Amino acid sequence: MLLVELIRKNPEEVKRKLAKKNFNQPEIVDEIISLDTKRKKIQTALDDFLSQRNTISKEIGSLMQSGQKELAENKKNEISTIKENTLVLEADLKVVEDKLFNQLVTLPNLPSDLVPEGKTPEENVCTFIVKEIPVLSEDAKPHWELTEKYDIVDFELGVKLTGAGFPVYKGKGAILQRALISFFLDEAGKAGYNEVIPPLMVNEESAFATGQLPDKEGQMYHVTEDKFYLIPTAEVPITNILRGELLKENQLPIKYTGYTPCFRREAGSYGKDVRGLNRLHQFDKVEIVQAQHPDKSYETLDEMAKHVENLLIKLELPYRILRLCGGDMSFASALTYDFEAYSGAQKKWLEVSSVSNFETFQSNRLKLRFKNADGQNILAHTLNGSALALPRIVACLLENNQTPEGIKIPSVLQKYTGFDMIK
RNA sequence: GGAGAAAUGGCAGAGUGGUCGAUUGCGACUGUCUUGAAAACAGUUGACUGUAACAGGUCCGGGGGUUCGAAUCCCUCUUUCUCCGCCA
Numbered sequence: 366m367l368l369v370e371l372i373r374k375n376p377e378e379v380k381r382k383l384a385k386k387n388f389n390q391p392e393i394v395d396e397i398i399s400l401d402t403k404r405k406k407i408q409t410a411l412d413d414f415l416s417q418r419n420t421i422s423k424e425i426g427s428l429m430q431s432g433q434k435e436l437a438e439n440k441k442n443e444i445s446t447i448k449e450n451t452l453v454l455e456a457d458l459k460v461v462e463d464k465l466f467n468q469l470v471t472l473p474n475l476p477s478d479l480v481p482e483g484k485t486p487e488e489n490v491c492t493f494i495v496k497e498i499p500v501l502s503e504d505a506k507p508h509w510e511l512t513e514k515y516d517i518v519d520f521e522l523g524v525k526l527t528g529a530g531f532p533v534y535k536g537k538g539a540i541l542q543r544a545l546i547s548f549f550l551d552e553a554g555k556a557g558y559n560e561v562i563p564p565l566m567v568n569e570e571s572a573f574a575t576g577q578l579p580d581k582e583g584q585m586y587h588v589t590e591d592k593f594y595l596i597p598t599a600e601v602p603i604t605n606i607l608r609g610e611l612l613k614e615n616q617l618p619i620k621y622t623g624y625t626p627c628f629r630r631e632a633g634s635y636g637k638d639v640r641g642l643n644r645l646h647q648f649d650k651v652e653i654v655q656a657q658h659p660d661k662s663y664e665t666l667d668e669m670a671k672h673v674e675n676l677l678i679k680l681e682l683p684y685r686i687l688r689l690c691g692g693d694m695s696f697a698s699a700l701t702y703d704f705e706a707y708s709g710a711q712k713k714w715l716e717v718s719s720v721s722n723f724e725t726f727q728s729n730r731l732k733l734r735f736k737n738a739d740g741q742n743i744l745a746h747t748l749n750g751s752a753l754a755l756p757r758i759v760a761c762l763l764e765n766n767q768t769p770e771g772i773k774i775p776s777v778l779q780k781y782t783g784f785d786m787i788k
Numbered sequence: 789g790g791a792g793a794a795a796u797g798g799c800a801g802a803g804u805g806g807u808c809g810a811u812u813g814c815g816a817c818u819g820u821c822u823u824g825a826a827a828a829c830a831g832u833u834g835a836c837u838g839u840a841a842c843a844g845g846u847c848c849g850g851g852g853g854u855u856c857g858a859a860u861c862c863c864u865c866u867u868u869c870u871c872c873g874c875c876a
Contacts, residue, residue, distance in 0.1 A: 409844085409845090412837090412838080412846090413844075415845060415846090416844055419844095419845090422857040425857070426805095426806035426856090427806080442856090444857090445856085611834090611835080
């Protein structure tokens, strides 16, 4: 959530930046400012009445104690008009505050200056691409045929148990999942991230604080009986670990990693993009999360991107890095790098990681702050990235590493799988 | 699921209708002393809002109510603890 203070100070700049993010209702910015002005006015008037009330109440108190009951009664009468006024103003204030809040939550985060202009994924800027994109032979099979051939992922069975998008990993397929998770967690651990296993369901407050509510309500599975949401990413519970914290400056950066399954309704998705492992309702992911000093958060973003890049290199996967344009970025992000691995048989790039700096957009909702040397409370910056999402990695590994003898396992994974070939 | 008890500042723990934003202890920070440290002594030590700066306002688990006035009384929700039941 954007800070009202920032909007007040630079309304035109805010509008310009919002436009870059494909947000086309600049009038909301003006409405927010006028609502906030109204809010302040009401608040000041209300405070004034409350102040009078407090003073008189104290006087009544001392009169009562000194036994001057009649004078006290007179004071009580005096206070009744004041009380009526406070009730009216309190009601007004609530209306204005609600309106203000509802407008404020519709605004996406402002893009950093590094974000390229653009409205569609085609306008993302490729900042790195491997020299050689593998060309497989014409009879190379897409992963959904390979998973069937080797009986390692069973989509039909998942349909029987739950529905489309909930595959069952079997045998070496299941072990491969476990191996990747362990590998990713070990790498994150080596990079200084503290490993956690968070809940897979969160409450409304958590979903709001990281920005999923109200923006992405329809994308989450909602457990209505208990008002919980199944997490769409570990980002939600892990970042919320820090909700409400007032840290010491020297505690930064705080680094967490965690593996969780992720649940996404993917309403509106269909067609080729959802084939096989490309897009699922439940998938596994290892996430890295940091809270950092505002002065250092962009360095940290680069460091996290480097971490993700190294994973792809170690897995020997061809990849490219995109700096997302304003129109393709997520609601809460200020700058995002997407990592795409090449899927040789599908002949296309699949997004396997997204690394973002949210600046204060999340921390403002989280109330995640630190105390600086001057004793001021400053909002920290939050960042996160997938490191990595499993299904598309598996898809690429299967397709790119297929041979007539079977599917080769990258050497870095072999100590985790215990085998070097799926056959 | 049933019965009971509780929720106060970083922590511990007072406070049962008025000068309580909150006694006290510990911790932390600053100063004095010291070559330095410890000890001792003195002081400081929550957040939000608001202002040019003051002032003012709000916050004692969340929400609502009673009252001129609520940490304190009432209702409700949540959480924790104890006992019973159930269970991996």
